[in-house]
Amino acid sequence: MKDNFSALAKEYSKYRPAYPNDMVDYILSFVKERNCALDVATGNGQVAALFSSYFKEIYATDISSKQLEHAVSKGNIFYSRQPAEATGFNDKQFDLITVAQAVHWFDFDAFYKEVYRIVKPEGVIAVMGYGLLQTNTESDKIISRFYRDIVSPYWDAERRYLDQNYKTIPFPFNEIYTDRNFVNTFTWNFEQLAGYLQTWSAVQHYKEEKGTNPFSLIEEELKLSWQNNNKQVTFPLLLRIGKL
Template identity: 50%
Template sequence: MKDNFSQKADEYAKYRPTYPPELFDYLDTLVTNKVNAWDCGTGNGQVARQLAKSFVTVYATDISKTQLENAHKAENIIYTVQPAEQTNFPDGLFDLIVVAQAIHWFDFDRFYNEVKRTAKKDAIICVLGYGMLQISEQIDEVISNFYKNVIGPYWDDERKYVDEGYKTIPFPFEEIQTPAFTNTKDWELDHLVGYLNTWSAVKHFINQNGYNPIDELRVQIEPHWAAEEIKPVSFPLLLRIGKI
């Protein structure tokens, strides 16, 4: 698993969108026994925080110690630095396993073996993420051009799984058909810029070229976004759920 997110982990925690409560309400209907959940690739702990409201104990893992240092803390969340593909958890521990915006970085076969080992009988796995943001026709066009043509060559190969809506990842489980969810946040332009700066391809671009391409992107967006104006920013959720 690659670690693209230890740098500036505080910005990741501040600017990355959280997931809608409706999603977790839906997950609650699928899981009968809410004892132990595993939030794998937890990052800033935003999913662990929501799971902690329903489960007795949430085990949250990530390979980035820096991310975990910036994660939300709660008495029933246990954070540990561990790779997704090899953990120290005992067999048959989890009622629910969630991977949010991270599975495309994993070794699928090794991770799924770990899922099957650590899951209880009839446990649920939820693979979760979000697609390209949508704001307005003009702004979307500017960001799409930036995404494809400016930083396009700097995306890791694994990004293709996000672009394909997680439909092409292997998923060797009894799949459950899910409703569609969209996550909408009200942001100022500064927050959008902060979010875009967390993109791994932007970091790769800066490392190779010595300047931040977001500066020019902001100039292109500003004619469509007044100072201190708040706009709704929508993210279509990527969702695969199955019975283990």
């Protein structure tokens, strides 16, 4: 698994969007028991925190100690630094395993083998993510140019799985198919928008290679468009749910 986010742990915690309660409720509707859950590649612990009210224990792992330093603190969440593909958990331990905006970085075969080992019979795995944000027409044109032209060469190859809405990832489970479409909408000031865009891994790769921040190429234009519009941000959400 790649670690593209340790250097931005604080910003990631501050600017990355959360997931809505209706999506959490939908995932939970397929979970038979609610004793023990695992959030893999937890980052700042936002998903672990969302599910913590519903389970006796939540375990959350990440390969980045920097990310874990900024993780949400809850009495029933237990964080540890572990790779997704080889954990120290017991066989058949978890009722639910979640992965948010991270499965595309994993060694699929090794991770799914580990899932089969540690999830309970009839346990559930939920893979979540979000696609390219949508705003107003004027700002969308600027963000699209930033995404597809300016930083496009600097995306890791794995980014394609998000662009393909996670439909092309291997998923060797009894899949629960749904026609539900989830979105999350926020009202953001320009600092929040700018902060989020600069957490993109492609932006970090660009900065490492060129020594400059590509966001500066669109900052003033985007700021003006943001001031002239409704400041609404919508994320299309990705979700695949499977049972063993």
